[in-house]
Amino acid sequence: xxxxxxxxxxxxxxxxxxxxxxxxxxxxxxxxxxxxxxxxxxxxxxxxxxxxxxxxxxxxxxxxxxxxxxxxxxx
Numbered sequence: 001x002x003x004x005x006x007x008x009x010x011x012x013x014x015x016x017x018x019x020x021x022x023x024x025x026x027x028x029x030x031x032x033x034x035x036x037x038x039x040x041x042x043x044x045x046x047x048x049x050x051x052x053x054x055x056x057x058x059x060x061x062x063x064x065x066x067x068x069x070x071x072x073x074x075x
Contacts, residue, residue, distance in 0.1 A: 010052045030035070047073055056059045 007030040011022045019035040025075065034045060051071035053061045063070050 002029075003028075006052075006056055012048070013048055013052060014045055017041055017048065043073075046070070050074070 004024070004048055007022060011020045011032060014020050014032070014034070015066060018037045018041055021033040023033060025029040032049075037045065047064070049061075049063060053072060063072055
């Protein structure tokens with residue numbers, strides 16, 4: 001499970017691509033909210049999240065776009 005520092009790093013990594021907010025949830029879980037973005041920006045963000053999840057060696061991730069579950073792209 002990633003640390004709060006790792007979650008903060010994800011938000012920092014996404015800053016060039018989208019306006020983000022990090023919202024702490026329970027039990028070392030975070031929600032990263034991203035302001036409206038184009039399809040191209042969303043694609044870049046999803047690839048950045050996929051790289052981050054791989055770097056963090058996460059077994060399980062849940063990514064929602066407009067409330068719908070999406071699979072992360074393979075790098």
